[in-house]
Amino acid sequence: MAKDKKNNKDNKPKFSPYWIYGILIAIFLGYSLLNSGIEENSGSITTAQFFDYLEDGDIAKVDIIKNTGVAKVYLTPEAEAKETHRKSKPQTFIPTSAPLPNYKLKYGTLENFEDDIKNAIKDLNNKPIVKFDIENNEWGNLLMSILPFILLIAVWIFIMRRMSGAAGGGAGGQIFNIGKSKAKLFDQNTEVKTSFKDVAGLEGAKEEVQEIVDFLKFPEKYTTLGGKIPKGALLVGPPGTGKTLLAKAVAGEAKVPFFSLSGSDFVEMFVGVGASRVRDLFKQAKEKSPSIIFIDEIDAIGRARGKNAMSGSNDERENTLNQLLTEMDGFGSNTNVIVMAATNRADILDKALMRAGRFDRQIFVDLPDVRERKEIFEVHLRPLKKAKDLDLDFLSKQTPGFSGADIANVCNEAALIAARNGKKAVDKQDFLDAVDRIIGGLEKKNKIITPSEKKAVAYHEAGHATVSWMLEHAAPLVKVTIVPRGRSLGAAWYLPEERLIVRPEQMLDEMCAALGGRAAEKVIFDKISTGALSDLEKVTKQARAMVTVYGLSDKIGNLTYYDSSGQSEYGFTKPYSEETAELIDKEISRIIEEQYERAVKLLEEHKDKLTELAEVLLEKEVIFKDNLEKIFGKRAFEKEEPILAKTEITEDKIAKDEEE
Known part of the structure; x- marks a missing residue:
């Protein structure tokens, strides 16, 4: 019973100051309406009736209101007693001592109406009083004069209430709530279905974060x-x-409050908002400690300070970062709040953010190796209706350098391709088509291409295939096509070896194979074209890396001009002299030209087989490894399957040569 009484008490309407404002406005409006409606019940008459009553001597007074076009007619006491005017006595809601008109008359032009009255009363013995007046509504005018002030007061009260609501953490503070954190809270009341079982591979990273949990x-x-x-x-x-x-x-496994937000959530056009949101975020986290804060893409606010001198004296991003540094490890820090962050630009983060005591652990989440890719495929293939004979080992080997997101995209594309072809299950060919679609783009079989261009493309791609088949360290061929795909007129897919380290002879063989397309055009047609653009871009980057990054040039020596801290992008000078720059350019050119001549020599030695391969490619448009074995025989450099190591790192992506 006590609980029911309490509920009844809570259900009673609460007093609000808005009631007083509403009552006062209603009184003003009501009184104004009633005052203007005192004479609303006065009868209306026509002009003809008015002049009839005037001739009969029934009218004692006429008030002509100039500004409204209405004439008020007052009858004599004798006329009010007549049966004709029995219903003319005016009614009013508010008692008043002032006389009220019996009738109202709407006249036309004031001058004409005035002349008609003068003509009508000039022969009368008892002439009525004719009065001209202007009528004003004092209450209406008063209300209209104070209405702007009422609106201003109402707006001021509304803003003050919103400000107080924002200060108290209430929802909907809008612009006054802008300093509040936008973090999304996940706790025991929020169901997060993701667990560590859904994260395939990443054993080392999972061990680190599992320990935190x-x-x-x-x-x-x-x-x-x-x-x-x-x-x-x-x-x-x-x-x-x-x-x-x-x-x-972590959010699904920790069973503690988990605050999730992005680095860009701190960025706003108002000064001081970022720092305010950082304070509010840590305040909420400390109130619910132990808790976890996750900041995705932290490089949005964690970029190294003092690098943009043109931003002015007040850098909002730096203020936000300073507040974050203070909250993570300052005098008032709370050890029961763990901060997790993610970024793919760790090289540009501020050193103060990376030191021990703030981000104690830096967990490197690398691209998956062949064994981890198989585990990722198993996760993403669960919801798919796949063929029974689908080989996961084959799929994982066909996707070197693919990230987890890439593999998820491959599985989704394969399902879409299978559905498009009306299949009831996703098979091996669908996955191969999906890989081709993601790497090379959509096939354009209806693209207009002349026979001479098609022949040039065929020999170009056959040149890549031939050179790569003859070199020990070149990536083995998977597929060659001259069907236009994406922006390319033809492409060759290879399966690069997953290496932890790369030696100079391996890089040189890859460069020679990449230049095989242009070399084939030179050998067969004695002409070259613009089709080798992507090949030249690739080998130029590799040669420059050999000389300036990895120190693999004898003339330059064991030097590197690579800056892993990322600070060199802010410099205006090169870390070497003009003489060294000239030497670097010569070394890059020498390496590329030597590999080009090497490719030309190889193709001249096997010109007949190159021609045969190109003719097969022109006929079938797509060839595979089996076609090369028929022409060249077994590859002399076939390697055994590597032993899978847990520490293996994938650094190469499927290579492709484009014709543009």
Whole structure:
């Protein structure tokens, strides 16, 4: 019963100051309407009736209101007693001592109406009083004069209430709530279905973040030995490798409040908003500690300070970063709040953010190796209706350098291709077509191409295939096509070896194979074309890297001009002299020209087989490894399958040569 009484008490309407404002406005409006409606019940008569009553001597007074076009007619006491005017007595809602008109008359032109009255009363013995007046509505005028002030007061009260609501953390503060954090909270009331089982591969990264989750669940396991909870974990790696997915798994596994937001959520056009949101975020996290804060793409606010001197004296991003540094490790820091962040630009982050005591752990999330790709395929193939004979080992070997996001895209594209072809299950060919679609683009079989251009493309691609088949360290061929795809007129797909380190002879063989297309045009047609643009771009980058990055040039020596900190982009000078720059240019040109001559020599030695391969390509438009074996025989440099190592790192992506 007590609870019911309490509920009834809570359900009673609460007093609001808006009621007073509404009552006052209603009184003003009502009184104005009633005052103007005093004479609303006065009868209306026509002009003819008015002059009839005038001739009969029934009218005692006429008030002509100039500004409204209405004449008020007052009857004599004798006339009011007549049966004709029995209903003319005016009615009013508010008692008044002032006489009220019996009738109202709407006249036309004032001058004409005045002349007609003068003519009508000039022969009368008892002439009525004719009065001219201008009528004003005092209450209406008063209301209209104070209405702007009422509106201003109402707007001021509304703004003050919104400001107080924003200060109290209320929702809907709009512009006054702009300093509040935009972090999305995941807790026990929010169902997060992602777990560590959904994260394939990434064993090392999972162990690191699982330990953080374990620390939050069972802190006494570590604190009894004197250990301290880590303050921050930074996930670093290429795009699409699963950094955000790991954070989602932490949110699903931790069972503690998890605040998720992006680095760009701190950025706003108003000064001081970023720092205010950082303070509010950590305030909320400390209130719910132990808790986790996850900031995705932290490079939006964590870029190294002092690098943009043209931004002015007040850099909002730097203020936000300073506040974040203070909250993570300052006098008032809270050890029960863990900050996780993700970025693929760790080289540009501020050093103060990366030091121990802030981001204690830097977890590198790398591209998956062949074994991890198989695990990722298993995860993404679960919802698909796949063929029973689908070989996951084959798929993982056909996708070197693919990230987790790329593999998810391959699985989705394969399902779409299978559905487009009316299949009931996704098979091996669908996945191969999906890889081709993602790497090379959409096939354009209806693209207009002349026979001479098609022949040139065929010999170009056959040149790539021939040279790569003859070289030991070149990537083995998978497929060659002269069907236009994307922006290219033809393409060759290779399966590069997944290496931890690369030697000079391996890089030179790859460059020679890349120049095989232009070399074939030179050998067969004694002409070259613009079709080798992507090949030249690729070999130029490789040669420059050999000389300036990896120190693989004898003339330059064991020097590197590569800056891993990323600070060189802010410099205006080269780290070497003009003489060295000239030497670098000569070395790059020498390396490329030597490999080009090497490719020309190889193709001249096997010109007949090159021609045969090109004719097959012209006929079939697409050839595979089997076609090369029929012409060249077994490749002399076939290697055994490598032993899978847990620490293997994928650095190469499927290579393709484009014709543009």
